[in-house]
Amino acid sequence: MLIIAAIGASVAMMTAVAAEGPEARGADRQRPAAETDGNRIDELVFGKLKELGIEPSALCSDAVFLRRVYLDVIGTLPAPRDVRGFLADKSPDKRSALIDELLERDEFADYWAMKWCDILRVKSELPSNLWPNAVQAYHRWIRTAIRDNMPYDRFARELLTSSGSNFRVPQVNFYRAVGQKKPQEIADVVALTFMGARTKSWNAGRRAGMAGLFAKVGYKTTAEWKEEIVYFDPAGELLNPTTGKPQAPVLPDGTEAALSAADDPRVAFADWLVAPENPWFARCIVNRIWFWLLGRGIIHEVDDIRPDNPPQNPELLAWLEKELVGQAFDLKHIYRLILNSRTYQLSAEHTPENIDDEVNFSHYTVRRLGAEVLIDAICQITGTTESYTSRIPEPHTFIPANQRSIALADGSISSPFLETFGRPPRDTGYASERNNDSSPAQRLHLLNSTHIHQKIRTSRKLGQLIKRAGRRPQIVRALYITILSRRPTAAEEKVALAYLQSDGLNRREGAIDLAWALLNTKEFMFRH
Amino acid sequence: MKTDRNTNSDGITLTRRDALRVGLYGAAGLMLPSWLGLKLLPASAPAEAAAAIPAPKAKAVIQIWMWGGPSHLDTFDPKPDAGKDYTGPFDKPIATNVDGIQIGQMLPLLAKQADKLAIIRSMTHGINGHETASYVTQTGRMPGGRDVFPSVGAVVSLKKGYDAGYKGLVPPYIVVTAPQGRFSEAGFLGLRYKPFATGGDPNKTPFAVEGIVTPGISPQRQQNRRQLLHALDTFGRRMKGNRLIDKADADEREAYEMILGDAGKVFDLSQEDPALRDQYGRRSFGQACLLARRLVQRGVPYVTINYKGWDTHKQHFPAMRQKLPELDVGMSALLQDLSDHGLLDSTIVWWGGEFGRTPKVKWDAPWNGGRGHHGKVFSTVVAGGGFQGGQVIGASDARGVEVKDRPVYPWDLIASMYELLGIDPDGTLPHPQGKIVRLTPSAVDGVKSGGRLREIM
Numbered sequence: 001m002l003i004i005a006a007i008g009a010s011v012a013m014m015t016a017v018a019a020e021g022p023e024a025r026g027a028d029r030q031r032p033a034a035e036t037d038g039n040r041i042d043e044l045v046f047g048k049l050k051e052l053g054i055e056p057s058a059l060c061s062d063a064v065f066l067r068r069v070y071l072d073v074i075g076t077l078p079a080p081r082d083v084r085g086f087l088a089d090k091s092p093d094k095r096s097a098l099i100d101e102l103l104e105r106d107e108f109a110d111y112w113a114m115k116w117c118d119i120l121r122v123k124s125e126l127p128s129n130l131w132p133n134a135v136q137a138y139h140r141w142i143r144t145a146i147r148d149n150m151p152y153d154r155f156a157r158e159l160l161t162s163s164g165s166n167f168r169v170p171q172v173n174f175y176r177a178v179g180q181k182k183p184q185e186i187a188d189v190v191a192l193t194f195m196g197a198r199t200k201s202w203n204a205g206r207r208a209g210m211a212g213l214f215a216k217v218g219y220k221t222t223a224e225w226k227e228e229i230v231y232f233d234p235a236g237e238l239l240n241p242t243t244g245k246p247q248a249p250v251l252p253d254g255t256e257a258a259l260s261a262a263d264d265p266r267v268a269f270a271d272w273l274v275a276p277e278n279p280w281f282a283r284c285i286v287n288r289i290w291f292w293l294l295g296r297g298i299i300h301e302v303d304d305i306r307p308d309n310p311p312q313n314p315e316l317l318a319w320l321e322k323e324l325v326g327q328a329f330d331l332k333h334i335y336r337l338i339l340n341s342r343t344y345q346l347s348a349e350h351t352p353e354n355i356d357d358e359v360n361f362s363h364y365t366v367r368r369l370g371a372e373v374l375i376d377a378i379c380q381i382t383g384t385t386e387s388y389t390s391r392i393p394e395p396h397t398f399i400p401a402n403q404r405s406i407a408l409a410d411g412s413i414s415s416p417f418l419e420t421f422g423r424p425p426r427d428t429g430y431a432s433e434r435n436n437d438s439s440p441a442q443r444l445h446l447l448n449s450t451h452i453h454q455k456i457r458t459s460r461k462l463g464q465l466i467k468r469a470g471r472r473p474q475i476v477r478a479l480y481i482t483i484l485s486r487r488p489t490a491a492e493e494k495v496a497l498a499y500l501q502s503d504g505l506n507r508r509e510g511a512i513d514l515a516w517a518l519l520n521t522k523e524f525m526f527r528h
Numbered sequence: 529m530k531t532d533r534n535t536n537s538d539g540i541t542l543t544r545r546d547a548l549r550v551g552l553y554g555a556a557g558l559m560l561p562s563w564l565g566l567k568l569l570p571a572s573a574p575a576e577a578a579a580a581i582p583a584p585k586a587k588a589v590i591q592i593w594m595w596g597g598p599s600h601l602d603t604f605d606p607k608p609d610a611g612k613d614y615t616g617p618f619d620k621p622i623a624t625n626v627d628g629i630q631i632g633q634m635l636p637l638l639a640k641q642a643d644k645l646a647i648i649r650s651m652t653h654g655i656n657g658h659e660t661a662s663y664v665t666q667t668g669r670m671p672g673g674r675d676v677f678p679s680v681g682a683v684v685s686l687k688k689g690y691d692a693g694y695k696g697l698v699p700p701y702i703v704v705t706a707p708q709g710r711f712s713e714a715g716f717l718g719l720r721y722k723p724f725a726t727g728g729d730p731n732k733t734p735f736a737v738e739g740i741v742t743p744g745i746s747p748q749r750q751q752n753r754r755q756l757l758h759a760l761d762t763f764g765r766r767m768k769g770n771r772l773i774d775k776a777d778a779d780e781r782e783a784y785e786m787i788l789g790d791a792g793k794v795f796d797l798s799q800e801d802p803a804l805r806d807q808y809g810r811r812s813f814g815q816a817c818l819l820a821r822r823l824v825q826r827g828v829p830y831v832t833i834n835y836k837g838w839d840t841h842k843q844h845f846p847a848m849r850q851k852l853p854e855l856d857v858g859m860s861a862l863l864q865d866l867s868d869h870g871l872l873d874s875t876i877v878w879w880g881g882e883f884g885r886t887p888k889v890k891w892d893a894p895w896n897g898g899r900g901h902h903g904k905v906f907s908t909v910v911a912g913g914g915f916q917g918g919q920v921i922g923a924s925d926a927r928g929v930e931v932k933d934r935p936v937y938p939w940d941l942i943a944s945m946y947e948l949l950g951i952d953p954d955g956t957l958p959h960p961q962g963k964i965v966r967l968t969p970s971a972v973d974g975v976k977s978g979g980r981l982r983e984i985m
Contacts, residue, residue, distance in 0.1 A: 125659055126671050179674040189674075200961070348767070355769055366772055392658050416707045416727075416738075422719050427676045432960065435719045438776045441699070443783035444739030448750075450727070453742055495759045499752075513749075517756045522776055523763035 041341040044316040045361050054354050057363035060347040062087055063486035064528065065095060068364070069339060070485075071527050072293055073102040075111035075373045075406045077380055080481045087487075099339045103332050109147035110407040114372060115292065116142050118434060119193055120159075120177060123411030123426045124393055127179040131226045132390070132397050132410065134166040134173050139409035141170035152285055152329040153274035156194055160270045163231045165222070172230035181219055183238045183247075184211040192429055194273060195252070196284035196305040202252075208240055209250025213257065213265045232264040252280070276325045280305075286320035287311075289334050291431070293344060295365030295527075296358070302431050312359055348528040366526045368436045371421035372405035378452065378519065379404070381483055383461025388413050420445055438525075446520055456515050466511045472500045475511050483518040584950025585914030587874040588824045589684060591832045592817075592859060593666075593708065594881030596658070596839025599899050600907040601887050601928050602848055603632050605649045610927045614887050616845050616897065626918040634852035637860035643918040644863050644872065644911045646984045650922025650931045651880070651908045653938055656901040658839070661882035662708075667715065668942035668968050670975060675965065678715035678957070680942055681830045683967060685721050686958075687951045688829035696827050697791030699724040703832045704816040716960055723832065730797060730815035739783070740792040750788060794826050795819065807861045814858035821865055824875050838881055842898045844889070863911060876913030876945055880906075887928040905931045908941060914948040916984040935978040943968040944981040953980075 049056055060068065066086045070078045078086070086098065102108060117139060121128045124135050145155050162171035178185050187210040191197045199207045218233025240247040249257045249265045257268040273281050284305065291297035298317045299305050311317045320334060327333040338344050346364050354362040369377065379385055386405060390397040390413045397413060405418065411426035420442055422435030446452055456462065465482065469475040476496040480488040488496065500510035518524060601607055606621035607614055621630040624642030631639055631647070638645070655661040660671055667677040678686075681701045689700030707725035714721035727738030734741050745753075767773040786792045797805065797815060800822075808814035813835055820831040835855075840847045859879065866872040884906025885899035905924040911917060922934035943953035946967060953968040969975045 126663060127674055127676055129671075180672055185674065198961070350767075350770065358771075366767065366770060368772070368776075416725060419707065419719075419722060425676065425713065427716070428674055428961075430960070437719075438772070438779050439719070440779045440782035440786070441724055441739070443776070443779045444786060447739070447780070447783055448742050448745075448787050449739045450736055450742060451738070453745070457744075489762070492760060492762060495756075499756050499759075502752075513753050513756060516753060517760050520757050521761045521764060522767065522773055523761070525776065526772070528763065528767075 037342065039341050040319055041316065041337060041343050044313060044319065045341075045343045048313050048316075049360055049362055052360060054357055054360060054362045055351060056343075057347040057349055057351055057354060059342060059345050060364065062095075064347065065345055066098070067485040068527060069095075069098060069102060071369065071373060073099070073111075073335070073339065074105050074107035075114070075370075075376070076107045076404075077377045078485050079380075080478070083481050083485050095345070096340050099336060103335060106147070107404075107406070109143050110404065111373075112146045113139060113143035114406050114408070116146065117409070117411065118424045118426055119429050119431075120174065121411070121426045121429050122173075122177065122409065124390070124397075125412040127427055128177040130166070130173055130176055131393060132395055133226060134170070134176065134228075135410045135412075136397075137167055137170040138173040149330065149332050152324070152331050153281075154329075156274055156281070157270045160190070160194075160273070161264070161266050164229065166226075166228045166230070167224075169230075175217055175230045176219075176228060181217070183214040183217070184208070186214040186217060187211040189429065190214070190269075191252070192303050194284060195280040196287065196299070196303045197252075197280070198304055198306075201304075201306045204242070206250070206252060206254070208242075208247050209254075209256075210252055212238055212247040212249035213251070213269045214238075215247065215249065216265055232266070234261055274329075279321070282321040282324045282329075283317060285331070286324055286334055287317060288431075289331065290320070290338060293335070293338050294361060295367050296361075300359070303429075364528065366528045368421075368438050368526055370434060370436060371418045371423040372408070374421060374525070375415075375417050376404045376406055377524075378455060381462075381515075381519070382455040382459035384455045384459060386415060386417070388415060417445065417451065446525070452519070453516075456512055456519070462512070462515055463508075466508055472497055472507065472510075475507070476500065476514065479511065479515055479518060483515060484521070484523055582947070582950075584948065585874065586876045586912075586945070586948040586950075587688070587827075588829045589680070589831070589876045589878055589913070589945065589949070590817075590820045590824060590862070591681065591830070592877065592879040593832050593834050594838045594879065595708070595834060595836045597661070597881040597883040597885055597901055597906070598838045599840075599844070599848070600649070600884035600902075600905070600924070601632075602852070602885075603635065604647045604907040604909055605884075605924055605928055606630060606632050607887065607926065607928050610887070613889055613891075614927055616889050618845075618848070629918070629920055632852070634848065635856045637856045638863075641860050641863045641911075644867065645917055646910050646915045646919045646921060646981075648908045648910070648921045648936050648941070648981075649905075649924050650934050650936050650978075651884075651906050651938070651941070652931050652935050653883075653903050655903040656883065658882060658901070661901070661903055663713075665880065665882050665938045667713075668939035670969070670973075675959075675963070676713055676715040677965075678717040678721060679713060680945065681723055681832055682714040682717050682721040683946075683951070683957070684830040684949065685723075686717060688949060690720070694827075694829070697785060697789075698794055698823070698826070698828060700828060701830045701832075702726065702823055702828055703834055704819055705729065705812070706834050706836070708832065708834050716965075717957065718960065723830075725834075726795065726819075729812050730819050731810060731812045733798060735795055735797055735815075735819075737792065737795045740786050740795060747788060754784065754788075794822055797822075804865070807857075808865075809854060809857035809861065811854050811858065813854050814861065817858040817862040818865070821862060821869065821871065824866075824871060825869065840885070840899060842895050844885070844899045845897050866912060872912040874913060876915065876948060877911040878908070878945065879910070880908035884928075904929065908936075910941070910945070910984075913945075914985060915944075915981070919984050921981060921984060922978075935976070936981065937976060937978055939968045939975065940978050940980055944985060947980060948985065 046056060066078055066083060070076055122135055122138055124130055124132050158171045159174040162169050164172055166173050166176055175186060178189050188199045191199045191210065215238035216233050216236035218231045218236055220229050222229060238247045249259065251257055251272050257265055259265055259268055272278060287297050287299050288302050291302045298313055299309060299311045323337060324334055343361055348364040348366045350363050375386060385401045387401060388399040388403065388408060397410065424433035465478050466475055469478045476488060476493055480486060496514055601614060602618050608619050608621055618633055620633050622633050622636060622639050623630055624639040626642045629642050653664050655664060663671055666679040669677040685701035694700045701723040703723040703725040705726050705728055728736035734743055736743055764773060797818060800818060805818060808818045816833045820833055823831050837851055866875055883901055883903040886902045890898045905928065922936055923932040925932045946953040955967055957965045957967055959965045
């Protein structure tokens with residue numbers, strides 16, 4: 001039984017810790033944040049803020065930056081040695097060096113393949129019904145394209161124009177991941193994916209014209225189980241639902257595609273889509289990347305681009321578009337520009353003046369860690385694994401125990417944890433499918449589920465950490481570095497030590513409680 | 529712990545921010561109970577549509593989900609004249625307390641409750657794959673198109689829970705014990721409408737309800753940990769006033785209400801009379817039935833008992849000799865107990881799986897007396913909540929292969945349940961992209977229908 005006086009002491013300490021103020025003890029207050037270093041993003045963002053009379057928050061500290069950039073770029077927590085190394089590093093350009101390093105990590109491919117599989121609806125079952133073999137092939141292709149930094153125009157072109165077997169030409173699964181394999185639905189999905197447009201907001205003629213471009217997508221099965229061939233079917237035809245007459249293929253800008261009977265209209269569409277002068281294509285993707293890294297699109301929502309939903313900062317968006325096209329659709333160039341900006345590196349902590357601002361990027365936007373990233377982080381800290389299998393549909397999918405959740409290929413393979421924490425069902429491809437809101441059910445799970453308790457209590461990794469650290473102050477520091485990716489402040493260390501030294505609690509139990517508490521802080525649960 | 533609301537903000541800032549949030553998220557969003565509280569959807573069901581249906585008879589549903597598909601021949605649609613290749617060893621159906629109704633010989637206790645049961649022997653959808661058949665029986669929708677529809681439980685938790693001002697401390701849609709995963713999708717309704725799965729085993733003491741009861745951690749240690757957590761949540765304190773951080777604080781208070789407050793007591797089966805617990809059978813299934821009654825008694829509108837083990841391709845009959853008595857004890861006790869508590873009239877008990885099993889037994893290896901999937905005809909049973917008992921609806925043919933008369937499709941049954949619950953089956957569901965979507969399919973969706981179950985409503 002714990003002596004209550006000890007708890008009394010830690011509660012008294014609460015006040016001391018609270019009084020300590022912002023994360024500011026680090027490097028973040030050394031320069032005015034609104035300086036731009038000539039970075040064009042910062043000029044445009046801070047210029048807008050100035051116009052609005054909103055002061056940006058301070059720059060974030062090195063420790064905050066490290067954790068943030070790991071989570072945002074590779075969906076993974078930094079290991080304790082990464083934290084120590086980065087904090088000890090004295091070189092002035094260490095942030096940008098780290099950005100370069102992370103963009104080349106394997107987890108970068110895992111994490112961004114996951115995001116793309118959300119958009120492309122990669123799952124075995126309803127409504128896509130890609131089935132397990134094709135899911136694995138498709139995921140592998142997407143991941144490889146990201147790992148190799150395939151230029152984005154080629155990525156889109158391959159998805160849009162390929163023909164062949166769903167097992168052997170994985171790109172064709174793009175056309176299979178639709179509920180009904182009909183021209184109009186395909187057109188809707190294409191517009192959503194690559195133009196960030198919801199065709200419901202278009203007039204009927206434009207929408208039907210775009211469907212006309214996909215009238216010649218053919219599907220056929222083979223003798224092999226669950227194999228499906230996607231091909232160019234010259235005989236394919238779409239009747240306009242209102243006129244009953246054959247629908248001509250019309251590009252979204254209103255020009256009729258000049259095609260002979262032997263031409264695959266998908267190619268004409270792809271040519272139009274990825275042309276450097278086409279505003280839709282680059283705008284959609286740079287806006288998505290901005291959203292992914294900063295939590296809100298310059299146009300928001302990112303898949304609802306239309307004239308009456310204008311960009312919050314048109315110059316910024318236009319500049320990013322130009323950068324992408326100018327660098328031959330190298331997406332990593334855009335990541336680099338954004339990640340190196342002071343805008344990205346602002347503190348999440350609001351000031352009384354900018355607390356209301358949710359749209360102008362005056363501070364970093366906190367978001368709860370996504371389902372997969374959160375469980376991976378907990379697994380990494382505790383050295384435990386999750387088990388994923390799927391017995392339906394056949395063939396059964398068995399997944400190695402050390403598989404990370406961000407690397408799961410199949411949206412149909414899930415767990416109660418992933419469901420509770422809002423993993424997207426991959427039904428529609430809408431960005432809003434990923435639900436990072438918090439709920440009492442999630443809090444129950446983290447605070448008190450056997451799932452999480454077991455991971456912490458039976459963790460050999462934490463056991464070794466406690467043993468190696470030896471003395472209580474070292475345990476506190478090691479747990480802070482491992483879980484929150486930073487050192488404790490003096491006040492926090494005092495509170496933690498007071499708890500660990502309370503009577504009736506052995507060293508291990510105390511350390512386990514501390515690990516549990518740190519995992520349940522908002523600092524852990526949120527990107528910040 | 530007291531509810532500390534933004535004490536560090538001055539009144540003017542709060543007002544301005546609240547106004548901003550209302551603008552962004554809708555005024556209702558500020559009031560709704562936040563259980564599983566996630567995305568708020570546009571309001572549904574225009575008032576005039578709701579007026580078109582009769583006053584509700586049922587307040588709640590207990591769904592006994594027979595995961596894997598139970599054999600109709602061995603339960604509620606015996607075919608003693610079809611021969612051993614169909615009946616297997618179960619060739620002597622038994623009389624019930626209703627003249628003219630016979631059921632399988634392994635269900636003697638349910639036979640004494642037949643006056644409460646409406647046995648539908650002509651359920652059909654023709655689908656033999658688990659995933660699709662489960663989807664269809666749980667949502668009342670055929671697959672196709674980009675929409676994934678919500679299960680009945682999600683719809684009820686919307687219409688009888690959140691939309692109906694549900695204020696319970698436990699969530700309105702509960703699954704005992706394991707989540708059904710992909711088979712209980714909230715579909716486009718989203719995360720908020722997913723069920724809370726209890727986990728644990730109700731036949732164990734303590735019943736370790738996931739997140740609520742954790743063996744090995746005393747209430748005192750819970751309290752101590754909570755204080756430690758608060759003392760160390762330095763970032764959270766600095767971020768006070770941030771919408772998301774404040775929401776997380778509120779969620780945490782609600783969670784602790786379940787862990788340390790009274791809300792979690794509903795799961796404490798030791799509060800029940802041991803003799804009653806014995807009647808339910810000291811098995812996981814029986815105790816799950818008891819828990820379902822406790823939940824319904826406290827106002828939870830939808831409880832699913834996810835009852836596994838019915839996908840018996842091989843060695844079917846030995847499995848049935850184990851499973852059917854367990855079903856018989858638990859379900860009969862549930863019906864009796866609901867009735868004794870005066871709850872049966874307002875609670876629909878819905879028994880069934882995604883399909884039946886092949887009438888003809890596969891005697892050869894590797895099945896060795898197995899039954900496969902059979903979606904062409906199967907049995908489902910409903911009781912209570914306004915359904916008339918002591919009835920048989922429809923019939924299968926002589927060998928239980930096809931529907932003989934009065935086909936009942938999943939959407940017919942589901943629409944009937946909605947009607948009894950006072951939910952307009954022709955009303956609409958909120959859709960995140962604003963599509964007009966009805967609760968149940970109609971002729972325009974191109975589905976066949978046998979009509980609602982007027983004969984027993």
